[in-house]
Amino acid sequence: MPAAGRAMPSTEPVIWRGQALGAPATLVLNHEDRTEAQALIKKVVAEVARLEGIFSLYRENSALSELNRVGALAAPPAELVELLETCRHFHQLSDGRFDPAIQPLWALYARHFVSADADPAGPTPEEIxxxxxxxxxxxxxxxxxxxxxxxxxxAVTLNGIAQGYVTDRIVMLLRDAGVTSSLVDMGENSAIGSKADGSPWRIGLASFENEAEPDLVLDVTDRSVATSSGAGFLFDPAGRFSHILDPRTGTTARQYERVSVVAPLAATADALSTAFALMTPVEISSLAKTVGEIDVHLRTQDGQTCSNKNPAATGDCTI
Structure with a gap:
């Protein structure tokens, strides 16, 4: 979906596609000055690379990898401390459902199912x-x-919030440069303003990234969207165990096909979509009212869709 700066509609967009924390990322800018747009793209790429050097779980020399390897980190980067503070807020707010310290549980499932003779029932109760x-x-x-x-x-993983945090940082960078209309996708989506013609950005929601058609399309202006879906990563061929794990029980979340959150900040949407995947609709409704300024869109395993945006149209699935 093309983004727009202050250019005339006929201006060719400047497009960047790459990776942000292991996920496909895209930035499309329409700008009256193509040279300035390309310079902004370079700044974005440099900032993404810098932040990846802090938050990446898979780069051996990242600050997060050193913390997990040693168990402590002196003089941590300011961005790491800022994100950990945000994590603490959502951990407390969600009564522990959002838990970046879940990495040992994720590693247990990964080790178990990488074995050629892995028990399809999963790790033993003692291991869990x-x-x-x-x-x-x-x-x-x-x-x-x-x-x-x-x-x-x-060990800690920031995969449930870092993409949102990086998205927010890129949005801030672009706004500071004077961009008033753009769509940023750094693993999570964030709209700056509306499109060049004044219409809202349109973001499709689906349980699988390769879906031919979304099951819901949102109109978004100055808002961020994040989705959690168990189908995003499955440990086993049968699809019984996903990456969305309950830190209280060690079990896989199975209630929803997809949980999507629209919020002012991408980090908020990212963290809450993860936490909501482990909550009942009643619990989601209560927390959504506490947070405020968020829209929640669910798709259950039996295909029902429901939302706090329009609860009257959601049938039995009400939040």
């Missing part, structure tokens, strides 16, 4: 209990001088 005991973001202690885990074997 041991991994769950290492979860809990309240066991991560940090300030601007140091980050440390309270127990050996702990």
């Amino acid at each position: 209990r041991s991994a769950v005991a290492l979860a809990g973001f309240d066991k991560v202690h940090f300030d601007r001088n140091r980050v440390a885990f309270s127990r050996p074997g702990m």
Whole structure:
């Protein structure tokens, strides 16, 4: 979906496609000055690379990888501390459903199913209990001088919020440069203003990235959208175990095909879409009212769609 700056509609867009924290990323800018647009693209690419050097779970030299390897990190980057503070807010707000300290549980499932003779029933209850005991973001202690885990074997993943955080940083960079109309996709989507013709940006929602058609299309202006779907990553060929794991029980979330959140900030939408995947519609409704300024769109496993945006049209699936 093309983004627009202050250019005339006939101006050819400048397009960048790449990766942001392992996910496909796109930035499309229509701009009256093509040279300036290309310079902005370079700044975006540099900022994404810098932030990836902090938050990446898979780069051995990232700040996050060092923290997980050693169990502590001195003089952490300011952006890491800022994001950890945001994580603590959503961990407390969601009563522990949003839990970046779930990485040992994720690693357990990954190790189990990479084995050629893996039990299709998954890890043993004892293994799951041991991994769950290492979860809990309240066991991560940090300030601007140091980050440390309270127990050996702990590890953190920021995959449930870092893409949103990076998206917000890129939006801020573009706004500071004077961009008033753009659509940013850094793994999560964020609209700056409306399109050049004044109409809202349109973002399609689906449970699978390769869906031919979305099951819902949203009109978005100055808002961000994030989606959590178990189909995004499956540990096993049968599709019984997804990456959305409950830090309290170690089990896989199976209630929804898709949970999508629209919020002012992409980090908020990212974190809440993860937490909501582990909540009942009643719990989602309560938390959504507490947070305010968010829209929630669900698709259940039996194909029902429901939303707090238009609850009268959602049938039995009401939030």
